[in-house]
Amino acid sequence: NAGVTQTPKFQVLKTGQSMTLQCAQDMNHEYMSWYRQDPGMGLRLIHYSVGAGITDQGEVPNGYNVSRSTTEDFPLRLLSAAPSQTSVYFCASSYRERGSSYNEQFFGPGTRLTVL
Amino acid sequence: RKEVEQDPGPFNVPEGATVAFNCTYSNSASQSFFWYRQDCRKEPKLLMSVYSSGNEDGRFTAQLNRASQYISLLIRDSKLSDSATYLCVVTRFSGGYNKLIFGAGTRLAVHP
DSSP states (O other), X not given: OOOEEEEOSEEEEOTTOOEEEEEEESSOOSEEEEEEEOTTSOXXXXXXXXXXXXXXXXXXXXXXXXXXXXXXXXXXXXXXXOGGGOEEEEXXXXXXXXXXXXXXXEEOOOEEEEEO | OOSEEEOOOOEEEETTOOEEEEEEESOTTOOXXXXXXXXXXXXXXXXXXXXXXOEEETTEEEEEETTTXXXXXXXXXXXXXXXXXXXXXXXXXXXXXXXXXXXXXXXXXXXX
């Protein structure tokens, strides 16, 4: 199993450009999520999905869109990049969380994004 | 106030030392607790869950104090390979699902 894969590893954008960060997992996990990690701050949840066709907002969703057309893929779209979106982006997946139980989240290697 | 607070460190310790990290959380409804490890420029990986009774995994011991909303991680006999950032993580239940809330991490550097 490849686990969780992310592309690209690095990206530089100009303000106003749009792009899509790709995330895929081959573990048949229902739950997938996107986080951003900034210096001095913990990972913050951007969007998440509990299954194909179902997405919801996390803590910091503004400026990002997601879709989940298949179980395997969960792309993150930056609509109009801003310098404040310079960050490291991690995608994660897990078995679907049910009620108060928790299943370990597996993270991809991250995408380092710089917006000039 | 951050929902999960950690001392950022860095903790610089010699090989063989015992080191302890602390973490406090503000949401008393949090139900699950974890320590994740993150190596430099890598993704976080689950180190261990934290249970109310305390739990141990080799050289690592985790403790939870729900009354004080306090979590700890003790590393005994530190190895060079323990150098990493340790993330304290709690869950917050919202929208029908548990979300992970991360602390900013405590950096550990073990030197020869």
